[in-house]
Amino acid sequence: MLELGKTGETNSKIFSATLLGSDRITPESSREEVRQLLFSTDDLDFAGMVGSCIRVHAPGQYGNRYHTRLYSLAEHDEVASGAKFALCVRRCSYIDDFNGEEYEGVASNYLCNLKPGSSIAFSGPVGYPFVVPDNPNADLLMIGMGTGVAPFRGLVREIYEKLGGWKGRVRLFHGARTGLELLYLNDANDDLASYFDEPTFKAFQAVSPRPALNMPIALDKALEQNAAEVWEIVSSPDSRVFVAGMAQMIETIDKAMANIAGSAQGWIAKRKELVAANRWFEVLY
Ligand SMILES: Cc1cc2nc3c(=O)[nH]c(=O)nc-3n(C[C@H](O)[C@H](O)[C@H](O)COP(=O)(O)OP(=O)(O)OC[C@H]3O[C@@H](n4cnc5c(N)ncnc54)[C@H](O)[C@@H]3O)c2cc1C
Numbered sequence: 001m002l003e004l005g006k007t008g009e010t011n012s013k014i015f016s017a018t019l020l021g022s023d024r025i026t027p028e029s030s031r032e033e034v035r036q037l038l039f040s041t042d043d044l045d046f047a048g049m050v051g052s053c054i055r056v057h058a059p060g061q062y063g064n065r066y067h068t069r070l071y072s073l074a075e076h077d078e079v080a081s082g083a084k085f086a087l088c089v090r091r092c093s094y095i096d097d098f099n100g101e102e103y104e105g106v107a108s109n110y111l112c113n114l115k116p117g118s119s120i121a122f123s124g125p126v127g128y129p130f131v132v133p134d135n136p137n138a139d140l141l142m143i144g145m146g147t148g149v150a151p152f153r154g155l156v157r158e159i160y161e162k163l164g165g166w167k168g169r170v171r172l173f174h175g176a177r178t179g180l181e182l183l184y185l186n187d188a189n190d191d192l193a194s195y196f197d198e199p200t201f202k203a204f205q206a207v208s209p210r211p212a213l214n215m216p217i218a219l220d221k222a223l224e225q226n227a228a229e230v231w232e233i234v235s236s237p238d239s240r241v242f243v244a245g246m247a248q249m250i251e252t253i254d255k256a257m258a259n260i261a262g263s264a265q266g267w268i269a270k271r272k273e274l275v276a277a278n279r280w281f282e283v284l285y
Contacts, residue, residue, distance in 0.1 A: 015043045016041065016121055017122065018117065019037060019116050019118050019119070020038045031181075033091040033112065034090045035091070036074065037086065037114070039084065039085055039086070040083070040084045043082055048073050048124065049073065049076055050076050051127070051128070051130030051151045051242070052072075052126060054071055054123070054125060055070055056087075056122050057121040058107040061106060069106075071087045072087070073085050073154070074150035074151055087111070088147045091104075091108050091112045092105030130242050132240075136165070137238070138168045139171075139239040142155065142170075142174075142242045143173045143253060144173070144175075145244075145245030146246060147245070148244035148249070149174040150183065151242075152242065155242070156192065160201070165198070166201075169229070170201045171226070172201075173219055174205060175205065205222075206218040206221065206222040220252050220256035223253070224256050224260060234257075234270055234274065241279060243281070245283075245285075246284070
């Protein structure tokens with residue numbers, strides 16, 4: 001997990017960015033509101049990359065000047081005047097255990113309520129970006145849950161649009177609790193579908209078998225159904241594995257990968273090998 005304080009944050013400068021647009025990317029009928037926010041900054045010092053995060057400084061409450069929260073860069077494009085970048089934000093609320101009242105998450109609601117033309121303050125980048133290897137024959141395995149799929153859409157776009165294609169296998173396993181919460185697959189935002197014709201790209205969706213109970217999504221099943229290929233990919237010499245989303249997904253992935261490897265020890269050894277070779281990237285929250 002990306003630990004605060006050990007996040008690779010090299011620049012504590014506070015930047016400013018202007019909101020260009022805010023689009024809901026879950027259907028109106030979904031109980032989850034996830035929005036994609038597109039920003040532009042004219043500060044040439046900001047060196048973001050897809051997969052790294054920014055620390056948004058939301059206006060504070062109860063006398064606090066700021067309420068800072070991390071958000072992954074779902075897209076990042078350098079332009080002559082600075083950079084354009086996108087965040088994918090889930091509107092959070094929580095029930096206070098003590099009085100049973102529902103409270104709105106501060107930063108996520110601040111971001112989801114922002115109107116185009118407004119500015120945000122942020123610092124970063126924080127964490128380590130999802131780097132595409134130089135070798136276009138390398139296999140890439142991406143496993144994302146909820147808003148964790150956002151940087152993968154950015155990566156897939158980078159591979160097929162900016163780099164002009166990929167020879168290695170690109171496999172995206174992404175999930176949510178219900179079909180209505182899957183991102184980028186609804187009528188207005190079916191961006192991933194643009195790549196289904198690419199011969200090297202395949203995406204596998206997984207939704208929870210019991211969404212009402214907040215059961216973990218069936219990512220394990222999706223991985224295990226493709227066991228032979230998943231194992232070939234993690235074992236191929238120059239492959240990369242990218243994992244992003246809620247922290248509890250790693251347990252599900254570890255269990256599935258242990259089944260695929262034939263034993264927990266077999267998977268632990270393989271994961272250590274991937275980490276040591278800088279072929280394993282994760283952003284968990
Ligand atoms: C590395 C990293 C990357 C991230 N990337 C993204 C991203 O791309 N998109 C995204 O949407 N989010 C992302 N997050 C999560 C994000 O940083 C925030 O944690 C999230 O948006 C909630 O912040 P908030 O200020 O809205 O809520 P807060 O006001 O901070 O509340 C946060 C949550 O904490 C819990 N909580 C807080 N206080 C209580 C309490 N008293 N009782 C019970 N529960 C409580 C609740 O679940 C609540 O929703 C990321 C987190 C990390 C660490």
